[in-house]
Amino acid sequence: MESGSALKSFVEYTSEHHFPLENIPYGTFKNPESNEIHCCTRIGDFVVDLAALHDLGHFSGDNLKSENVFKHEFLNTFMALGRPSWTEARATIQNLFAEGSSFENDEDGKSKALFAFDKVEMTLPVDIKDYTDFYSSKNHAYNVGCMIRGPDNALQPNYTYLPVGYHGRASSVVVSGTDVRRPKGQVSADKKVPTWSDCKRLDFELEMGAYVGVGNELGKPIKIANASDHIFGLSLLNDWSARDIQVWEYVPLGPFNAKNFASTVSPWIITLEALEPFKIAHQDQDPEPMPYLREDNPSTYNIDLHVGIQSENMDAPHEVCLSNFKHLYWNVNQQLTHHAVTGCNMSTGDFLGSGTISGTEKSERGCLLELSWAGKEKVSLGNDEERVFLKDGDSVHMTGVCKGDGYTVGFGDCVGKILPALDDSEYF
Amino acid sequence: MESGSALKSFVEYTSEHHFPLENIPYGTFKNPESNEIHCCTRIGDFVVDLAALHDLGHFSGDNLKSENVFKHEFLNTFMALGRPSWTEARATIQNLFAEGSSFENDEDGKSKALFAFDKVEMTLPVDIKDYTDFYSSKNHAYNVGCMIRGPDNALQPNYTYLPVGYHGRASSVVVSGTDVRRPKGQVSADKKVPTWSDCKRLDFELEMGAYVGVGNELGKPIKIANASDHIFGLSLLNDWSARDIQVWEYVPLGPFNAKNFASTVSPWIITLEALEPFKIAHQDQDPEPMPYLREDNPSTYNIDLHVGIQSENMDAPHEVCLSNFKHLYWNVNQQLTHHAVTGCNMSTGDFLGSGTISGTEKSERGCLLELSWAGKEKVSLGNDEERVFLKDGDSVHMTGVCKGDGYTVGFGDCVGKILPALDDSEYF
Numbered sequence: 001m002e003s004g005s006a007l008k009s010f011v012e013y014t015s016e017h018h019f020p021l022e023n024i025p026y027g028t029f030k031n032p033e034s035n036e037i038h039c040c041t042r043i044g045d046f047v048v049d050l051a052a053l054h055d056l057g058h059f060s061g062d063n064l065k066s067e068n069v070f071k072h073e074f075l076n077t078f079m080a081l082g083r084p085s086w087t088e089a090r091a092t093i094q095n096l097f098a099e100g101s102s103f104e105n106d107e108d109g110k111s112k113a114l115f116a117f118d119k120v121e122m123t124l125p126v127d128i129k130d131y132t133d134f135y136s137s138k139n140h141a142y143n144v145g146c147m148i149r150g151p152d153n154a155l156q157p158n159y160t161y162l163p164v165g166y167h168g169r170a171s172s173v174v175v176s177g178t179d180v181r182r183p184k185g186q187v188s189a190d191k192k193v194p195t196w197s198d199c200k201r202l203d204f205e206l207e208m209g210a211y212v213g214v215g216n217e218l219g220k221p222i223k224i225a226n227a228s229d230h231i232f233g234l235s236l237l238n239d240w241s242a243r244d245i246q247v248w249e250y251v252p253l254g255p256f257n258a259k260n261f262a263s264t265v266s267p268w269i270i271t272l273e274a275l276e277p278f279k280i281a282h283q284d285q286d287p288e289p290m291p292y293l294r295e296d297n298p299s300t301y302n303i304d305l306h307v308g309i310q311s312e313n314m315d316a317p318h319e320v321c322l323s324n325f326k327h328l329y330w331n332v333n334q335q336l337t338h339h340a341v342t343g344c345n346m347s348t349g350d351f352l353g354s355g356t357i358s359g360t361e362k363s364e365r366g367c368l369l370e371l372s373w374a375g376k377e378k379v380s381l382g383n384d385e386e387r388v389f390l391k392d393g394d395s396v397h398m399t400g401v402c403k404g405d406g407y408t409v410g411f412g413d414c415v416g417k418i419l420p421a422l423d424d425s426e427y428f
Numbered sequence: 429m430e431s432g433s434a435l436k437s438f439v440e441y442t443s444e445h446h447f448p449l450e451n452i453p454y455g456t457f458k459n460p461e462s463n464e465i466h467c468c469t470r471i472g473d474f475v476v477d478l479a480a481l482h483d484l485g486h487f488s489g490d491n492l493k494s495e496n497v498f499k500h501e502f503l504n505t506f507m508a509l510g511r512p513s514w515t516e517a518r519a520t521i522q523n524l525f526a527e528g529s530s531f532e533n534d535e536d537g538k539s540k541a542l543f544a545f546d547k548v549e550m551t552l553p554v555d556i557k558d559y560t561d562f563y564s565s566k567n568h569a570y571n572v573g574c575m576i577r578g579p580d581n582a583l584q585p586n587y588t589y590l591p592v593g594y595h596g597r598a599s600s601v602v603v604s605g606t607d608v609r610r611p612k613g614q615v616s617a618d619k620k621v622p623t624w625s626d627c628k629r630l631d632f633e634l635e636m637g638a639y640v641g642v643g644n645e646l647g648k649p650i651k652i653a654n655a656s657d658h659i660f661g662l663s664l665l666n667d668w669s670a671r672d673i674q675v676w677e678y679v680p681l682g683p684f685n686a687k688n689f690a691s692t693v694s695p696w697i698i699t700l701e702a703l704e705p706f707k708i709a710h711q712d713q714d715p716e717p718m719p720y721l722r723e724d725n726p727s728t729y730n731i732d733l734h735v736g737i738q739s740e741n742m743d744a745p746h747e748v749c750l751s752n753f754k755h756l757y758w759n760v761n762q763q764l765t766h767h768a769v770t771g772c773n774m775s776t777g778d779f780l781g782s783g784t785i786s787g788t789e790k791s792e793r794g795c796l797l798e799l800s801w802a803g804k805e806k807v808s809l810g811n812d813e814e815r816v817f818l819k820d821g822d823s824v825h826m827t828g829v830c831k832g833d834g835y836t837v838g839f840g841d842c843v844g845k846i847l848p849a850l851d852d853s854e855y856f
């Protein structure tokens with residue numbers, strides 16, 4: 001395949017479409033015929049049931065021909081197989097959907113495996129084991145630090161030595177389209193005495209997440225040279241945050257209830273193979289990382305990240321942020337290696353959030369806390385509406401896009417809508 | 429059954445034994461005949477294969493008679509059934525092992541279900557979903573706060589308003605008997621520039637943990653009046669901690685690598701039914717908790733907790749701490765209700781660590797950080813050895829004991845031994 005020129009599929013799509021033959025994302029969906037949840041990919045506007053393709057005998061390569069690893073509710077079984085199987089699956093699917101393949105005219109086969117995207121329900125793609133959230137955008141950490149401690153001490157001393165992260169809540173990771181209930185809890189204006197309140201500072205966080213495909217044994221670290229072979233792919237992540245609950249609860253052990261009510265992921269996981277043409281040199285790191293975090297040619301990916309807010313009065317989201325994955329100070333290999341350095345065993349299905357991804361420009365700030373500078377500046381929704389934090393009925397839309405030569409590799413959508421808080425009678 | 433007088437079983441044990449007919453703990457073990465892992469209980473020195481008892485037709489009650497929920501590698505299926513099933517299982521087992529039961533003379537049945545404890549391997553009892561660690565001993569938080577901020581600001585303002593907690597790492601929870609590798613990572617003497625080092629301040633933390641049996645739906649809180657029906661039981665927990673790694677990494681998002689290399693649980697889970705005779709009034713809470721955290725008759729359990737250290741030169745552990753579960757400022761119902769207050773969905777198999785359980789006395793301090801007052805005071809091992817933190821080859825032994833009238837309900841042992849750090853060549 002010639003890099004930089006679009007591949008040709010018998011499925012039609014435009015050069016702007018997120019899911020051409022160059023992408024081959026992975027997800028799970030409810031097959032509308034069987035009502036079973038299976039692993040799937042997507043070509044253009046079709047969701048492709050990979051379990052059906054396997055039953056039809058199309059996975060004839062050595063790694064995938066025996067067990068139908070796609071006939072599962074989650075991708076974990078496939079993810080655990082490792083890179084040779086991932087590469088084989090990608091090549092098999094690309095050949096099958098190439099213009100002129102024998103499958104092009106197999107109407108019976110296509111009717112069993114292809115479903116219109118807008119007719120199916122996408123489900124949470126991975127049985128998420130442990131969820132970790134990093135804090136790897138230096139611009140974001142600096143901005144938040146400025147609000148709390150002022151510009152002179154904005155960054156903590158450890159920030160440029162290690163990828164700061166914390167353990168998150170795996171159970172409340174939900175797939176795009178799941179509504180998010182506004183939380184209630186303790187907030188405190190004076191940081192001395194709390195009151196019971198619904199969250200008044202509900203925020204999104206523009207993040208990406210990496211799924212671990214292959215883990216490591218407890219007690220054995222992961223060398224950074226091997227890190228990328230553990231990573232199955234990337235997706236979008238909206239790490240919803242209750243800022244007023246957070247500032248009261250997080251001392252001294254970190255965010256807890258302010259984050260664990262919901263984290264929304266996109267239904268599609270984009271593989272590192274699909275992102276390979278969009279690899280770029282990683283930003284310089286000063287000080288030089290310690291040897292265990294040092295790579296020969298550190299790289300990252302050039303992925304434009306868009307966030308829009310749509311109020312109940314609007315027909316479409318209004319863009320409030322355009323950032324890019326490349327703004328992360330620590331890359332995914334460094335995050336993974338650091339996570340396992342003390343011997344922590346990473347598992348198939350672990351999910352590593354990047355932290356809010358902000359650039360240096362105002363328009364590149366990846367959350368309302370930064371966009372409104374802690375509530376001080378109003379953010380326009382393009383009509384007569386403004387926001388400092390999210391209102392009930394608002395939906396937040398995220399997407400990610402890589403622009404190739406004559407084609408696009410995209411992440412699809414990551415969407416969630418805010419429902420009003422429950423009545424107190426549900427609590428006590 | 430008359431409270432305060434010992435039940436009689438055809439299995440013999442002393443009044444000091446941790447596992448009389450009053451206990452009926454739950455665990456999992458590898459059946460030495462089939463090599464399959466099954467759910468089990470324990471009476472005296474016998475491990476009882478509950479899957480075998482089910483196959484023999486002994487679970488004839490309405491809740492448990494159909495599916496053999498004990499023929500699993502983990503207790504989760506049984507735990508998810510809820511309190512009526514838990515109560516039924518306990519009554520069935522107590523009747524079966526009572527003196528004079530028909531099972532007493534069923535040599536064939538007993539040979540299928542009973543195994544000598546010292547001949548079998550116990551396994552991790554629960555497929556742990558999310559692991560959360562609280563910080564609910566006020567004495568511990570005060571002591572640590574004194575070391576960091578001095579006595580005037582030892583407790584953070586939120587401490588007496590909510591049970592502070594953070595999300596932990598589920599994958600590295602291991603069962604008693606698993607060796608623990610001394611971690612390596614970044615440490616910093618001046619808190620400005622780090623060095624690469626093996627952990628020099630390796631510590632244990634005496635904790636207990638509560639397993640969630642029945643969860644709640646995402647977005648729906650748990651009322652405190654219903655909290656205890658969600659709790660399957662309690663076990664011992666040693667939350668190993670790398671103190672020098674922790675102080676460098678934990679700002680501002682909490683402990684991460686300092687905790688995620690291993691957390692050891694005891695193999696037996698003790699049910700709330702077994703602990704009922706040891707229920708006592710909970711300590712006064714001032715200020716009064718907010719309504720969602722307020723109970724009519726708050727209670728806790730009187731459980732003596734012992735910690736011993738055994739060096740490679742010793743034949744038995746030397747006791748370094750005698751604490752009690754009752755010292756926790758926040759009880760398990762409050763922890764669970766607070767965890768779910770923002771709508772976080774709790775799942776079958778979630779594990780809630782209590783935080784280090786320290787009393788007010790020096791001898792009641794639940795970790796070496798407190799016992800050695802951050803390394804300043806040496807702790808005697810009873811021979812000519814002293815410790816400020818753990819050395820390679822040290823094993824830490826924890827146990828928990830409830831003293832009844834003529835009988836004991838105990839937690840068994842929670843043990844782990846420190847292995848030396850790996851060579852740098854494993855890291856880079």
Ligand SMILES: [Ca+2]
Nearest residue numbers: 133205239355
């Ligand atoms: Ca985040």
Ligand SMILES: [Ca+2]
Nearest residue numbers: 561633667783
């Ligand atoms: Ca702890």
Ligand SMILES: [Mg+2]
Nearest residue numbers: 239259262263
């Ligand atoms: Mg979250």
Ligand SMILES: [Mg+2]
Nearest residue numbers: 667687690691
């Ligand atoms: Mg731990």
Ligand code: NI
Nearest residue numbers: 130170558598
């Ligand atoms: Ni988890």
